Amino acid sequence: MTSDTILTATGRWRLLGRDGHLRSIPPYGRVDRSVRVITDFEDAHIGVLRFEGKPQYARAIIERHVRDAGWVEGPSHVIIHRLNRHHGGGQAFFTAVTLAVWQRTLDWARLQRRHCLILPLGALLAGPGGPRARILHLGPRLRCFADTDQGMRFEDVFAGGGGTDAQRRAARTLGTSLAALKPAGNDTAATFPHIEWLAADTDSPAREEALADEVRAVAGATVTVSAARPFRDPEGSHGDDGIHSALPAHVERLGAGAAVNPIVERIAWWSEAWAMPVVAGVAALALGLAVAGHYARTLADDEVARARALDDRIAQRESALEAARRPDADDRLRRVSEFVTALARGIAYSPAVVLRDVRDAAAPPLAIHRVRIKRDRQGRYHLRVDGIDRSRDASAAVRAFLTALRRRGWQSQPLEPASSAPGSFSYRLTRQEREA
Incomplete structure (x- = not known):
């Protein structure tokens, strides 16, 4: 289902509408439509951790680690975006959100009039599959997630100053980090067959291509810049040109499975989308x-x-x-x-009438395999019906079949079944009025 997208990052809430309009909205304000919300959970900690222990306890292990390391103050909620299992442990790409922000976000989504899917930035970086490396350019930061043969890697590079030169330095720094993952004697392109560049809120698609070129040159990898759609602000608060963003198309491809809403809310969203x-x-x-x-x-x-x-x-x-x-x-x-005379006797056994009566009487789980019209030495016609009953109460289903045929004027006589399979049956059917 196509919907509007809300981008919440660096303390700002912006709505990217299906109509191509860009609007600033108050944080945790009311929305009157179904939206997908891509959020950084107020700059929550995103990272990769290799751990020892059972993968089913990964959340508890990560929560304790980020608290001990001081990355998150107090209790937190851990969202795992990708988990690679290894012998004796695993490696996880995750987001650790403080409980206060986590609860506030879910409460806000639950109180809206329409369904709102909450999608973490980390889920967007991990993606629904496809490329093994993805770069997200959002504001002054370049975030990169890579899933390589040597393991998962997350980089977060901040462009100090926010100018073009600062952004290019940040891109070269990121490219250097990616190049460092190159195995000895191997080509970097083999480690990164495809790096996808997503611009979240750029005012110049050409500059995004230039920044991607910096990464290509330093890392020696293939980088593809996703098409960014223009969004204009009718009130002009974002400048005359507005912004360009590649997020809405990629957010829609994530689907409800990547959302952090409770399962009931995700099912409700899915039901509304397919209604x-x-x-x-x-x-x-x-x-x-x-x-x-x-x-x-x-x-x-x-x-x-x-x-x-x-x-x-x-x-x-x-x-x-x-x-x-x-x-x-x-x-x-x-x-x-x-x-x-013989032809007159066979009128009652017209194929259309016979097939209609047998089809109407044989309801599942009965299956009719064969219906044959026969003629005896006296020139009288009759039917042989072979079928099988796969129900638990075979006698009840067959009785109902014979009763329905009797109401249509057929007289039945059991025969030796044509098949030895369980539930097989055969009957001789004659027209009562014709045989009288």
Whole structure:
């Protein structure tokens, strides 16, 4: 589902609308629409940690480590974006959020009129798959997450001063860090087959290409700059040109699975996102079934009408033959009369009528494998029906099948099943009114 995106970072809340408008909103203010919120949790700590112990205890291990190291003051909530398991432990890419900020963010999302997905910056860096390295340029900072053959690596480079020269120095510093991951005797491009550059709030896409070139030159890796969409501020508070951002398209690809909302809220978001497509699909399916049913019923009615008309014509021919029969009639007239009589007896076994009656009577879990029309030596017709019942109470399902056939004028007689599979059955069916 396409929605608006809220970017919260460095204390600012900005709404990137589907209409291409850029708006500043108060922190934790009311929103009247469904949004995806990409947030740094008020500059929460993001990092990579290699640990010893069972991976299922990774959150507790990381929480204790960041508290002991002083990266987060007091209790925190740990969000793991990617976890690689190793023998005796693992390595995790995570965000550690103070409990106060964590609770305040979730409470804000829960109190909104519409569903709001909360997506951490770390989830955006880890991505839904695809590239093994991603650089996010947000404000004066360059954040990079890389998942290489030597393990995961996270870099956070701050461009002091915020000018173009400072940003280029930061890009070269980041490129140097990436180049340091190059294994001895290997090509860096093999370690980083694809680095994706995301600009969150740039005012110059050309400058983003220049900064990416700095990383390419120093790291010797392939860097692709994602297309950034322009967002204009109708009030002009962000300058005449507004900003360009590649975030909305990438945030939508994350999906509800990367959100930190409780599972009930994520399911509600997913349900709302698929409500209209599901309704449209069900409506189309219902319409198709209605048309198909009407068409099938029309064909069946036409077949029955033709069978009845043929029955009437045969009856007329029989009457004419009886009236025209003479004592000295030859043998050909007798054979014609027998053929017509046999044909009249078979009218009740018209394929359309037979298949309709058997199909309507055989409800799941019964499966009809074969329906055959047979004729005995006396010229009388009957049906042989072979099928299988996979229900737990086979006798009840078969009784219901025979009862439904009896209501349609069929008399049943059990036969030796054609198959030895469990639940197999065979019956001889005759028309009561025809056999009388």
